[in-house]
Amino acid sequence: MLKILKYGFFDLMRSRWSYIYFLFYLSLGFILLFLNQDVSKAVITLLNIILVLTPLIGTLFGVMYYYNSREFTELLLAQPIKRRNIFLGQYLGIALSLSLSLVLGLGIPFLAYGLFQSSEIFNFFTLILIGAMLTFIFVALAFGLALIFEDKIKGFGLAILTWLLFAVIYDGLFLILLLVFDDYPLDKFALFATVFNPIDLSRILILLKLDISALLGYTGAVFQNFFGTSLGKIFSITLLSFWIVIPVLFILYKSKRKDF
Amino acid sequence: MIVIKDLHKKFGKVKVLNGLNLSFEDKGIHTILGPNGSGKTTLIKSILGMVIPNQGSIEFNGKEILGEWEYRNEISYLPQIAYFPQNLKVKELLQMINDLRPGSKKEKELISLFQLESYLDKKLGNLSGGTAQKVNLVITFMFDSPLIILDEPTVGLDPVALIRLKQLIKEEKENGKTILITTHIMSLVEEISDDIVFILEGKIYFKGTIDLLKKQTEQSNLENAIANILEESYA
Numbered sequence: 001m002l003k004i005l006k007y008g009f010f011d012l013m014r015s016r017w018s019y020i021y022f023l024f025y026l027s028l029g030f031i032l033l034f035l036n037q038d039v040s041k042a043v044i045t046l047l048n049i050i051l052v053l054t055p056l057i058g059t060l061f062g063v064m065y066y067y068n069s070r071e072f073t074e075l076l077l078a079q080p081i082k083r084r085n086i087f088l089g090q091y092l093g094i095a096l097s098l099s100l101s102l103v104l105g106l107g108i109p110f111l112a113y114g115l116f117q118s119s120e121i122f123n124f125f126t127l128i129l130i131g132a133m134l135t136f137i138f139v140a141l142a143f144g145l146a147l148i149f150e151d152k153i154k155g156f157g158l159a160i161l162t163w164l165l166f167a168v169i170y171d172g173l174f175l176i177l178l179l180v181f182d183d184y185p186l187d188k189f190a191l192f193a194t195v196f197n198p199i200d201l202s203r204i205l206i207l208l209k210l211d212i213s214a215l216l217g218y219t220g221a222v223f224q225n226f227f228g229t230s231l232g233k234i235f236s237i238t239l240l241s242f243w244i245v246i247p248v249l250f251i252l253y254k255s256k257r258k259d260f
Numbered sequence: 261m262i263v264i265k266d267l268h269k270k271f272g273k274v275k276v277l278n279g280l281n282l283s284f285e286d287k288g289i290h291t292i293l294g295p296n297g298s299g300k301t302t303l304i305k306s307i308l309g310m311v312i313p314n315q316g317s318i319e320f321n322g323k324e325i326l327g328e329w330e331y332r333n334e335i336s337y338l339p340q341i342a343y344f345p346q347n348l349k350v351k352e353l354l355q356m357i358n359d360l361r362p363g364s365k366k367e368k369e370l371i372s373l374f375q376l377e378s379y380l381d382k383k384l385g386n387l388s389g390g391t392a393q394k395v396n397l398v399i400t401f402m403f404d405s406p407l408i409i410l411d412e413p414t415v416g417l418d419p420v421a422l423i424r425l426k427q428l429i430k431e432e433k434e435n436g437k438t439i440l441i442t443t444h445i446m447s448l449v450e451e452i453s454d455d456i457v458f459i460l461e462g463k464i465y466f467k468g469t470i471d472l473l474k475k476q477t478e479q480s481n482l483e484n485a486i487a488n489i490l491e492e493s494y495a
Binding site: 076 | 305344357359
C-alpha cells in the first residue's frame with residue numbers, strides 16, 4: 001500500500017495544480033499577515049477561507065484524480081496487489097499531498113511573521129488540523145461518489161453538489177427552518193442537524209477554540225450551551241473523525257465489489 | 261490449472277456470462293474465440309479478479325480466487341487496450357511496475373526485441389497505438405509467470421512486431437507456460453493454437469482442436485467453420 005500511496009502522492013505533487021494550490025495558500029498567508037499585522041485577526045479571516053476552500057479543493061481533486069487514474073488503477077488491479085491497498089493508497093496519497101500543500105502554504109508565512117512568539121500558536125494549529133481533516137473528509141466523499149458513478153460528468157456534478165450542499169445550501173435550509181418554526185424549541189434539532197454537516201462542525205470546533213461567542217451563530221451557541229466548551233471540542237473532533245472513517249469504509253466496501 | 265464452474269455475470273440487464281463451465285489443465289496455447297460481446301474479456305477479467313461474478317466459482321491451482329490476490333503473482337496479463345497514465349514516460353512506467361511487482365527478468369531483452377529504446381524517454385500519452393501496444397507487451401512478458409493471458413495481442417502491431425510476438429509466444433510455450441489468447445485473426449489461431457474454445461452468448465459452445473471443429477462443421481478452413489457456427493446461431 002505504501003508504494004501506491006507514494007506514487008499517488010508524487011503524481012499529484014508533480015502536477016501543476018498542486019503548486020497552484022500551494023502558492024495560493026502561500027500568497028494568501030502573506031497577504032493576510034501583511035494587511036493586518038495581528039496574527040490572531042489573520043487566523044479568524046483564514047478560518048472562513050479554509051472552511052469553504054479546503055472542502056472544494058478536496059472534492060475537485062478527489063474526483064479528478066479518480067477518473068484520471070482509472071487506467072493506472074486497471075493496470076494495478078491485474079497485478080498481485082490487494083484491492084483495498086490500491087484504493088486506500090490512492091486515497092491517502094491525494095489527501096496527504098493536499099494537506100501538505102495546506103500546511104506548508106500557510107505554515108511558512110505564519111512562521112515568518114513570528115507565530116512562535118504569538119499566543120495564537122495553538123489556535124493556528126487547530127485551524128490547520130481542521131483544514132487537513134476537511135481535506136480528508138471531502139476527498140473521501142468525492143472518491144466514494146466517483147466509485148459509484150462510471151460516468152465522469154455525473155460523478156463530477158454530484159461531487160460538486162455535495163460540496164455545495166454542505167458549504168452553502170445546508171446553512172440556508174437550516175436558517176429557513178429556524179425562521180419558519182420560530183415558535184418551537186429547536187435546540188435539540190439544531191444540535192442534531194449540525195452533526196450531519198462536517199463544515200458546520202469544523203466551524204463550531206474552531207470558534208469554541210478561539211472563544212469568540214459573537215461568531216458562534218445559533219448552532220454554535222446551542223452547542224456550547226449543551227456541551228460546554230471543552231466537552232464540545234472533544235465531541236466535535238470525534239464526530240469529524242467519524243466523517244473520515246465512514247466514507248473511507250464505504251470506499252473499501254464499494255471497491256471490493258466493483259467491476260473494472 | 262484453472263477450473264471455472266457455472267459462472268454468471270450480468271452488467272445491468274445484459275447477461276454476459278451465462279453459466280459458463282471451463283477448465284484449462286494442460287500447458288500450451290489455448291485460444292478463446294467468439295463474436296464481439298460474447299464475453300471473452302469478461303471471462304478473462306473474472307479470472308484476474310477484476311470483474312466479480314454474480315454466481316459460480318473460479319479455482320486457480322485448486323484454490324478459490326474470490327478476494328484473493330497472491331495468485332496473480334502467477335499470471336501475466338495483457339489488457340485489450342493499452343491504457344496508461346498519460347503523463348508518465350515509458351521508462352518511469354517500467355520502473356514503477358518493477359517497483360510494484362519485483363521479479364521481472366527479460367525487460368532489456370524485450371525492449372530491444374520491439375525496438376523501443378528510442379521511446380523510453382517519451383511520454384506514454386504521445387505514443388502511437390502500435391507503440392503503446394509494444395510497451396504493453398513488454399510489461400506482460402517481462403514477468404516469468406506460468407500463466408500468460410493475452411487479450412487481443414495483435415492490435416496495432418506492424419508485421420515485424422507481429423512476427424516477433426508470434427516467436428515470443430512460441431518460446432513461452434516451449435518454456436512450459438500455459439497461454440490464453442483471444443483474437444479475431446484466424447490465421448494467427450491456425451498458426452499457433454493447440455486448442456480452441458468458442459464462446460457464444462456467455463457459454464462454451466465448443467472446446468477442442470481446430471481439426472475437430474472443422475470436422476464437426478464440415479468445413480475445410482477455420483474461418484468458414486467459425487462463420488458457420490455464427491450463422492447458425494443468428495438464424
